Amino acid sequence: MxxxxxxxxxxxxxxxxxxxxxxxxxxxxxxxxxxxxxxxxxxxxxxxxxxxxxxxxxxxxxxxxxxxxxxxxxxxxxxxxxxxxxxxxxxxxxxxxxxxxxxxxxxxxxxxxxxxxxxxxxxxxxxxxxxxxxxxxxxxxxxxxxxxxxxxxxxxxxxxxxxxxxxxxxxxxxxxxxxxxxxxxxxxxxxxxxxxxxxxxxxxxxxxxxxxxxxxxxxDTPLVQNVKVYDPNINDDKIYTTQTQLSFKTNDITKQIFEEEFKKQANHGRLIGDNVKIKSLYLNQDGRVYIDFTKNFVREMNAGSGYEGMILQSIVNTLGNYYGASEVYLTLEGEPYASGHIEMKKGEFFKVNMDNVIEG
Incomplete structure (x- = not known):
């Protein structure tokens, strides 16, 4: 030693x-x-x-x-x-x-x-x-x-x-x-x-x-990172993990790479709709991840309250795992997340939670 x-x-x-x-x-x-x-x-x-x-x-x-x-x-x-x-x-x-x-x-x-x-x-x-x-x-x-x-x-x-x-x-x-x-x-x-x-x-x-x-x-060799992506399954109300490889070329913007990944059809669905954009994504000095979506995030989700919660938890877990953070501040064009089912207050964070996760 x-x-x-x-x-x-x-x-x-x-x-x-x-x-x-x-x-x-x-x-x-x-x-x-x-x-x-x-x-x-x-x-x-x-x-x-x-x-x-x-x-x-x-x-x-x-x-x-x-x-x-x-x-x-x-x-x-x-x-x-x-x-x-x-x-x-x-x-x-x-x-x-x-x-x-x-x-x-x-x-x-x-x-x-x-x-x-x-x-x-x-x-x-x-x-x-x-x-x-x-x-x-x-x-x-x-x-x-x-x-x-x-x-x-x-x-x-x-x-x-x-x-x-x-x-x-x-x-x-x-x-x-x-x-x-x-x-x-x-x-x-x-x-x-x-x-x-x-x-x-x-x-x-x-x-x-x-x-x-x-x-x-x-x-002509990009940086390749192994990333754990969380994927909700509406059939059994569980969240499953999948290991995927994300490739980054010089000057690639991280939020765009995650946006493309979140739109992919995973094993049980996808996390955001085709027209949804990630406006910003970063790890703040307070140790929390901050992500801001366009407002059509909720509309294109078109999910009931239970599945909506699983989608949000999958996004939070994916980003928390990637950045090594325990909390994620998720907003819609700068405003606290609000959908009718889930209403977040200003400054209220989503927490990484593995209680309902099945490791793939």
């Missing part, structure tokens, strides 16, 4: 610094419009601001795969959830946990604006009020050897080399070497223009070493 705790602790340190945690962006910068991902032979360098921006040039709908050595958590994958407003939201999964980060540029710096662990649901955080421009500075201009800065925890981060040749399973690159010196460890990251992080090496003062290396890029 002690060894496993140490290994997980090391990975946590690495994850906090793997700001690009899976970038392998191969932009087209060649004169003839082609790009093999190999380093360019010419030595012409773009302007410094262009260089820094290139590290946010992520490729959509691509799975970035890192192989690891020295720690069971050193291998991980990364997807790009969103590319919006000059920011990138990354999702890193090491088979033990999922961490979401938002990266952006500010005043000649590449900054980790947000880092949120245990985030198994998908939500656009690029406009979150929690973004912090005083966050961890990952790269800083000028991108030349010797550029150095001090982190909030007093560690020193320095560009220790430039224009290095580095070979990885995913390709050969010209890289910048960035070294972070801590009290008990040193972390060295290698970044390639228009690619991002291609390798990171953690070395403890006791000789302990962990390495993560970009091994491959799987293009």
């Amino acid at each position: 002690k060894k496993r705790t140490l290994m997980m602790g090391v990975f946590t340190v690495l994850l906090a610094l793997l700001f690009l945690g899976g970038c392998g962006i191969k932009q087209d910068n060649s004169p003839n419009g082609s790009n093999t991902g190999e380093p360019q032979n010419n030595n012409e360098q773009p302007a410094q601001e262009d260089l820094l921006a290139n590290y946010l040039a992520y490729q959509e709908n691509t799975k970035y795969v890192y192989e690891g050595q020295g720690n069971e958590y050193a291998s991980f994958t990364t997807y790009v959830d969103y590319i919006k407003g000059g920011k990138v939201q990354l999702r890193t999964n090491n088979r033990g946990t999922e961490t979401v980060r938002v990266l952006g540029l500010d005043a000649g710096r590449m900054i980790q604006l947000l880092a949120q662990g245990e985030t198994y649901y998908r939500e656009d955080l690029t406009q979150s009020s929690s973004l912090n421009t005083s966050g961890d500075v990952l790269l800083k201009e000028p991108l030349t050897k010797g550029t150095s800065w001090t982190l909030a925890d007093n560690r020193k981060r320095t560009i220790t080399n430039v224009n290095m040749d580095l070979s990885t399973p995913s390709g050969n690159y010209k890289v910048i070497e960035v070294t972070t010196e801590g009290k008990d460890n040193t972390i060295t990251d290698y970044y390639a223009p228009n690619v991002g992080l291609v390798k990171t090496v953690y070395k403890g003062t006791d000789g302990y070493e962990v390495i993560s290396t970009l091994s491959k890029l799987e293009k």
Whole structure:
């Protein structure tokens, strides 16, 4: 147990610094419009601001795969959830946990604006009020050897080399070497223009070493999440569960994916009508899920009070399970839910309830 705790602790340190945690962006910068991902032979360098921006040039709908050595958590994958407003939201999964980060540029710096662990649901955080421009500075201009800065925890981060040749399973690159010196460890990251992080090496003062290396890029690969959907059965007054896979491409809107899923004909029916829209869906800072439907939700349901209650409970259970919440605030175009059978008061929440559920 002690060894496993140490290994997980090391990975946590690495994850906090793997700001690009899976970038392998191969932009087209060649004169003839082609790009093999190999380093360019010419030595012409773009302007410094262009260089820094290139590290946010992520490729959509691509799975970035890192192989690891020295720690069971050193291998991980990364997807790009969103590319919006000059920011990138990354999702890193090491088979033990999922961490979401938002990266952006500010005043000649590449900054980790947000880092949120245990985030198994998908939500656009690029406009979150929690973004912090005083966050961890990952790269800083000028991108030349010797550029150095001090982190909030007093560690020193320095560009220790430039224009290095580095070979990885995913390709050969010209890289910048960035070294972070801590009290008990040193972390060295290698970044390639228009690619991002291609390798990171953690070395403890006791000789302990962990390495993560970009091994491959799987293009046209969406994020796939296994989601438990609750389905009411009017014949026996029970709610049944079904495991389904929801696919998310970069910049897909989560509410639209759930809207499509709720309209599908499940084993015993469907949860919303063809013309019903989800106007908003999000996990609030109070830990509750908020969902707002168009007013035709009730009309297109056309159900008696018992079945209506089961439909509502199925929606609440599905969203509660997905977001890890126990309460859902369900409204109709901003107003408390009201149907004639069920009347909710302002601020009154539906609660996740498994009393009548049969696991499928």
